[in-house]
Amino acid sequence: MSRCDKNLEKDVDSSPTPTTNSSSKNGDKGDVVINARAVCRVCKCLYREPKIMQCLHTFCADCVRQLEPFSVSSGVHNGKAVPLEGEQPSSAVTVLCPECDSEVDIPLSGVDGLTTDHLALDEVFLETLMSKNSVVCDLCSDGGAEKRCEVCSVNLCEFCIQAHRRQKRTSSHTVQCLEDLKTQGRLSRPVLCSLHPGQELRLFCEPCDLPVCLECAATFHRDHRCLPTRDVIDRHGGRIRDLVTGRLRPRLDQLEESLRKVDLSQEALQARVDEAVDEVRTFARGYASAVESHCLLLLRRLEELGLQRRNHLHLQRAQLQQALKDTRGGVEFAERLLTCGSDAEILSAKDVTLRRLAGLMETGYNPHPATITPYDGSSICFLPRESAGVVAGYPMVGVIHAKTLELSRCTIEGEGVQRGREGQRGEFTLVCRDAAGKQMGRGGEAVLVSMVHKEKKDCRVEAAVVDNSDGSYSVSYTPMEPGFYSVWVCVKTQHVKGSPFVLNVKRQVRWHRGTFHCCSFCSSGGSKGARCGCTGTMPGGFQGCGHGHKGHPGKPHWSCCGSTVEASECLPQSVITAVGGTITAVGGTGSPRGHLRTVEL
Numbered sequence: 001m002s003r004c005d006k007n008l009e010k011d012v013d014s015s016p017t018p019t020t021n022s023s024s025k026n027g028d029k030g031d032v033v034i035n036a037r038a039v040c041r042v043c044k045c046l047y048r049e050p051k052i053m054q055c056l057h058t059f060c061a062d063c064v065r066q067l068e069p070f071s072v073s074s075g076v077h078n079g080k081a082v083p084l085e086g087e088q089p090s091s092a093v094t095v096l097c098p099e100c101d102s103e104v105d106i107p108l109s110g111v112d113g114l115t116t117d118h119l120a121l122d123e124v125f126l127e128t129l130m131s132k133n134s135v136v137c138d139l140c141s142d143g144g145a146e147k148r149c150e151v152c153s154v155n156l157c158e159f160c161i162q163a164h165r166r167q168k169r170t171s172s173h174t175v176q177c178l179e180d181l182k183t184q185g186r187l188s189r190p191v192l193c194s195l196h197p198g199q200e201l202r203l204f205c206e207p208c209d210l211p212v213c214l215e216c217a218a219t220f221h222r223d224h225r226c227l228p229t230r231d232v233i234d235r236h237g238g239r240i241r242d243l244v245t246g247r248l249r250p251r252l253d254q255l256e257e258s259l260r261k262v263d264l265s266q267e268a269l270q271a272r273v274d275e276a277v278d279e280v281r282t283f284a285r286g287y288a289s290a291v292e293s294h295c296l297l298l299l300r301r302l303e304e305l306g307l308q309r310r311n312h313l314h315l316q317r318a319q320l321q322q323a324l325k326d327t328r329g330g331v332e333f334a335e336r337l338l339t340c341g342s343d344a345e346i347l348s349a350k351d352v353t354l355r356r357l358a359g360l361m362e363t364g365y366n367p368h369p370a371t372i373t374p375y376d377g378s379s380i381c382f383l384p385r386e387s388a389g390v391v392a393g394y395p396m397v398g399v400i401h402a403k404t405l406e407l408s409r410c411t412i413e414g415e416g417v418q419r420g421r422e423g424q425r426g427e428f429t430l431v432c433r434d435a436a437g438k439q440m441g442r443g444g445e446a447v448l449v450s451m452v453h454k455e456k457k458d459c460r461v462e463a464a465v466v467d468n469s470d471g472s473y474s475v476s477y478t479p480m481e482p483g484f485y486s487v488w489v490c491v492k493t494q495h496v497k498g499s500p501f502v503l504n505v506k507r508q509v510r511w512h513r514g515t516f517h518c519c520s521f522c523s524s525g526g527s528k529g530a531r532c533g534c535t536g537t538m539p540g541g542f543q544g545c546g547h548g549h550k551g552h553p554g555k556p557h558w559s560c561c562g563s564t565v566e567a568s569e570c571l572p573q574s575v576i577t578a579v580g581g582t583i584t585a586v587g588g589t590g591s592p593r594g595h596l597r598t599v600e601l
Contacts, residue, residue, distance in 0.1 A: 035130075038123035042098055046127065050120035051111060055102040058117040065111050067095040070103060118191050129182060139163075148181065150174045151190055151200060169198075204232045290394040297391075298382070301400045305380055323363065330360050383442060403440050409433040410496040412489065416475075420505040422482045430473040430489060430496070440471030447473050450488040451503065453481060461485065482507040510570040514560030519552060520544025523559070534562035 040047050042063035049061035071094040093106045107113030129135065135145040135155050143157035149164060151173040156164055164170050190200040191211070199213035203226040217226040334353055337346055381401045388396040414428035430447060432440045444467070453459035459481050466474040479485065485503040489496050514533065517523035521544060524530030528542045536545025536552035545552050557564045561571035 035123055035127045038120065038127040046124050047117070047120045050117040050124075051114035052117045053097055053102075053104045053114070055097045055100055055104060057097050057099040058120050059098065061111045061114075063098075064095070064106075064114070067098070070094045070096045126181070129178060135178060145178060147175045147177050150176060152198060153190075153192065202229055203227065204229050204236075206232070286392065287394050290392040290396065294388065294391045294396045294398070298398065298400055301402075302380070305400065305402045309380070327360055330356050381442065386441075401440075401442050403434040403438065405432055405440060405445065405491065406435040407491060407494055408497050409435065409437050410491065412496070412498065412501070416477075417487060417489075417501050418503060420477075420479050420485075420503055422479060422505055422508040424508075425476060425478050426503075427474065427476045430475060430491075432471045432473070432491060442471060443467040443469040443473070445473075446492050448488070448490040448493070449475050449477075450490075451477060451479075451485050452488075454484045454486055456481065456483070459483075479503075479505040481505070512558050512560050512563075512568075512570045514558050516556060516558050516566050518556050519546045520559060521546040532557075532559045532562070 038046055040050070040060045040063055041057075042059050045060075047058070047060055050058045051061050051064055052058050053064075072092075092108065094103050095106060096102070097104055137143050137145045137157035137160055138154040139156060139160040143159065145155035145157055147161055148155050149170070152164075152170065155178070156175070161175060164173070164175070193199040193201055193213035193216060196213050196215045199215055201211040201213055203212050203214065203217050204210070205212050205217070205221045205224045205226045207224045208221065211229060212221055212226060217224075334357060337349055337353060341349070382398065383401050384398045386397060386399045386401075388399050390396065410433055411431045412428055413431060416426035416428035420426040430449075432445055434440060447465050447467075449463040449465055451461040451463055453461075461477050461479050463475055463477045466476075468474060475489075482505050485505060487499070487501040487503045489499045489501065515523055517532075519536070520527075520530040520532040521538065521542060524544065528540075530542075530544045532544045534545050534551065534553050534557055536549055538544065538546040538549045553562065553564055555564050556566070558566075558568075558570070563571050
């Protein structure tokens with residue numbers, strides 16, 4: 001360790017632990033203001049043996065020794081990243097920089113092999129000089145130091161300064177006043193050799209690429225080319241200057257510009273997010289207000305509907321009560337007249353009694369309970385997903401449905417309720433309507449569809465009913481027997497208008513399976529085995545028909561059934577039987593000419 005480092009450590013040890021504060025020195029008098037460049041970022045104290053990492057960050061040597069290893073090739077030293085002082089290194093160790101998390105390789109010689117940060121030592125001494133009112137002389141330790149030797153890096157009192165100048169070895173050293181150093185704000189001192197204390201590094205060994213002192217040049221570097229530092233500083237310092245000025249400074253400007261753009265983008269993003277938040281909140285408040293208004297409208301509509309229905313039921317009740325009272329009075333009078341009255345009394349009151357009773361029977365009000373539609377709770381309902389238009393510029397959903405089903409207004413749409421085809425799917429649609437003839441707009445009704453064959457009572461067709469949730473119901477069925485069916489369409493166990501309907505299911509179309517030809521002799525190319533469905537025959541062992549021969553219909557016909565109409569259905573077996581004789585129908589395998597078989601009737 002150089003004398004400068006030892007003297008600096010003595011100054012640091014004698015000073016109180018500093019409080020880091022990178023603000024200006026115009027702070028409160030009670031705060032201890034510290035230069036941030038003189039403080040280690042790990043221990044938060046003034047640097048002690050500051051070492052430069054490969055990432056150009058500086059930390060105390062002891063702080064570097066305490067770092068945990070990031071990667072080790074062959075073990076660690078007592079759980080620490082680097083060997084302790086006096087311990088022999090045995091492996092290459094990599095640590096993470098506490099400042100930038102960069103991977104830093106520790107030399108095999110340990111932390112001492114890292115470059116010493118002399119600028120940090122200058123900052124530490126300057127901070128110590130600025131923070132202390134008086135500095136003790138480093139030589140006598142009795143008087144207050146007034147000056148500092150730049151070569152020896154020691155603080156001297158007035159007496160020691162005179163002794164320093166009388167010695168031949170130190171008479172040429174430059175001595176500066178401490179007050180002048182405080183005024184300058186920076187410390188310029190020589191860098192001393194660690195192997196020869198008191199010797200300044202004035203030479204540079206080019207083969208070793210190291211600054212050396214005169215004694216090192218005369219001993220260790222005797223055969224090397226050593227030049228004065230002032231002769232090589234331009235070349236080596238120029239390389240640093242070229243990298244900084246030519247490449248890194250423009251890159252730094254670009255990084256700063258990019259960072260500025262990122263910051264501006266972040267500010268713009270945050271501004272847009274804040275603006276969007278305001279928009280969402282404004283929209284939510286407006287929507288909530290519109291929903292509340294819509295809710296009040298729905299509640300008001302419910303109150304109006306409830307009042308209308310209650311008035312209607314009240315009027316109906318009053319009419320029933322009056323009709324009941326009138327009917328009961330007429331019945332009681334007539335029964336008393338017939339029971340208690342004499343013949344003359346009955347005959348005398350006959351005319352007026354009959355007129356009253358006839359009037360009660362001819363009243364326009366039908367008292368039968370079936371004519372009174374019971375309220376089942378379905379006439380008023382809330383449809384939450386139904387569109388309710390726009391309220392204050394906001395789309396709304398949810399309406400009050402107050403339509404009452406009127407069976408006489410329900411309609412059946414589609415021909416499937418009247419006509420069908422055997423084995424084919426048939427469809428029709430039931431549309432439920434209210435008293436005004438408008439579609440209900442909602443589903444949920446109890447719809448029953450029954451289909452029964454009129455002749456075969458045990459023949460039923462299963463009908464599938466699908467609720468379309470808009471007041472319509474799709475009905476599908478597949479009949480397997482032809483004939484007439486009775487179709488019942490009921491809603492709430494009551495027939496709709498026109499029910500029961502008559503469904504005519506026709507039989508399945510019989511397509512021709514043969515060939516429409518003039519005769520089997522021509523269509524088969526003279527084959528004796530070719531047959532036809534007509535009654536024609538040919539002599540000579542031919543099994544089919546031929547022109548001018550017995551039984552030929554005299555015109556083109558179908559080989560499967562003998563029908564002479566080309567656009568027709570294939571005649572069923574019952575019709576062929578009625579003709580009699582030997583006929584031909586399609587069958588077998590091979591070409592169409594060979595698709596014939598004989599049916600003996």
